[in-house]
Amino acid sequence: MSDLAIETKALTKNFGALVAVDRIDLAIPEGAVSGFVGPNGAGKTTTMRMLLGLIRPSSGGGAVLGQALSAPERFLARVGAMIEGPAFYAPLSGRANLSALARLGQIPSRRVEEVLALVNLTDRAGDAVREYSHGMRQRLGIAAALLPDPSLLVLDEPTNGLDPAGIAGMRNLLLSVAARGVTVFVSSHLLAEVEQICHHVVIIESGRVGFQGPIDAFVAAQSPELLVRTERREDLPRLAAKLAESNRPTRMEGEWLHVSAPEEYAAELNRLAAAIGITLVHLSTRRASLEEAFFAHTGEARSLARPKDAAR
Amino acid sequence: MTPDVILAAVRSEWTKLRRPTLLYGTYGALAAIAALITVLEFARAGHAFGRSGDLISLALLASPEGLLHAFSQSAGLLGVVALCVAAAQLANEYSSGTLRNLLVRQPRRTVVLAGKYLGILSFLLGAILVACACGTVAAFVMAHVRAIPTTAWTSSTGLHDFGQGLGDVVLSTLGYGTIGFVLGIVMRSPVSSIVVGLVFLLPFESILSVVVSGSARWLPGSLLDAVARGGTTDASFLAALVTIALYLVAWAALGIFLFVSRDVTA
DSSP states (O other), X not given: OTTEEEEEEEEEXXXXXXXXXXXXXXXXXXXXXXXXXXXXXXXXXXXXXXHTTSSOOSEEEEEETTEEXXXXXXXXXXXXXXXXXXXXXXXXXXXXXXXXXXXXXXXXXXXXXXXXXXXXXXXXXXXXXXXXXXXXXXXXXXXXXXXXXXXXXXXXXXXXXXXXXXXXXXXXXXXXXXXXTOEEEEEOSOHHHHHHHOSEEEEEEXXXXXXXXXXXXXXHHSOOEEEEEESSTTXXXXXXXXHHHTTOOEEEETTEEEEEOOGGGHHHHHHHHHXXXXXXXXXXXEOOOHHHHHHHHHSOGGGSOOHHHHTO | OOHHHHHHHHHHHHHHHTXXXXXXXXXXXXXXXXXXXXXXXXXXXXXXXXXXXXXXXXXXXXXXXXXXXXXXXTHHXXXXXXXXXXXXXXXXXXXXXXXXXXXXXXOOHHHHHHHHHHHHHHHHHHHHHHHHHHHHHHHXXXXXXXXXXXXXXXXXXXXXXXXXXXXXXXXXXXXXXXXXXXXXXXXXXXXXXXXXXXXXXXXXXXXXXXXXXXXXXXXXXXXXXXXXXXXXXXSBHHHHHHHHHHHHHHHHHHHHHHHHHSOOOO
16 A cells, blocks of 8 residues: 555445445555546546545545545645635735645745745736636646645646646646656546656546556557558548458548557558558558547547537 | 644634735724714714614713713624624635635644634624724714713723623624624525525514514524623623523534535535
8 A cells, every 4th residue: 555645445425316436446656647537527526525535435435645535634734636626715816825725734934935936926926816817827726736745736627728838837847746756646638638747547437447557558458550541542441341341440531541450450451452452552550549548448539528628 | 623723724814814805894894884873873862863762862971881882882783794704704715615725735624614713703803893993983073072071981980881891792793703604604605694694683583573572582683782782671681691602602513513524515
């Protein structure tokens, strides 16, 4: 258990008849950046709230930083968190908001200036939060999470609603925090972002863990693809039909044909194309992205909010 | 729960309470209420207008208790403002989602609650003292205008009555603040908690006190009014104080239970 920052056993939360989180066993390694991915309503935020002592599990338990989940006062001093977006007192300045939290947690006041500098908000720290842009509020939320100089950072959708520059800034910030040895557990709808910053991923579906482990292992477990381009574009449907006879699923995207098949099939595909008079100008293997692997795994591509939806 | 942890929670609460719009707004409103009622009481003293049996004599205002008489009359309004401020401050933590930040930084919920309660009570105490100061200044000015002698006010009896009367108003206002504070926890919405509090204390109690004889002996608003006035014909000071204290202890226990045990989903 010592090498796990978060460990849960059969953690469950019911809201009346609704089972929001259903007997999940989390194992989040210490020092890693772990992504928490799932469709809307899958139970990500509820799980994070249980980890932070904000809501009580209906059954099951676990440990955070080696301390029992049922005693959050033993570990929260070493945990930073931002749940469901940044929430602050709008009339107060960013600095005053952080000071209120620092005083409550008996954190030295110098940390306020340190974290403001870390998220590049020093210049606007004296302004009322109601005057902040969404991106600035997100950064202030991260600053609040970093106040206790945490060993574990729990972030719920930190890039939600950010523009591309804001997302890149958040990515760099999280990577710099992780480089200092902080364990980061981050939920996100932006699977491309998760893929870029996380080593480890937890897939949650309908309150249950569908997969957890290294991202590479998750992606590798999905069907690999061969990427094919023919000399003449009109040959693509003919090649697809031929492959269908061999029970090889295909899909066409522009001038490309994606063939679900392992790398070893490439030679046979080449021979098959040549046999029906089709010349290939490109044949390569392609590793699936996390997003593709996720959709292939869950089969619920439509239910996951895409970046443009999340920004609405 | 050590004193330094509680003090840290109170200081944290004051970071929010001292913002100018809330601090000057509340203190200014209470001071204005106290001054206005004092001016009106002194202005109408000795005249036979107003509600029947509500005539204030000049002799009463010239007596040792005259200095704080008008201020005591404003206790109900001060209490209503205190209820609204306390309810809004607590309920807003739920509705704006800031409570989750607080509970992550201080997971001992009783500490957060104690810090907020003491912070808001000290805020209201300061507001009452400022209001009292304004009411006192207004009383001296109006005494001069109405040629009412003030020597009795500064006598030892007058100062004693002043201190006692101020203490009664403080107790009453903090009682209203406690009701509002727990309402904020129960309702978790600033508007709902204020509306429920005001509807109960104003029209509901008024109607009930007319319909049910003797209800002033057990209705919370009437009891707090009796405490502020040092006792009324319906309830003596001690009876009112004991009864309202019992109410508030039960009410506070409900608030503590809900705050500590309820999931924070906002």
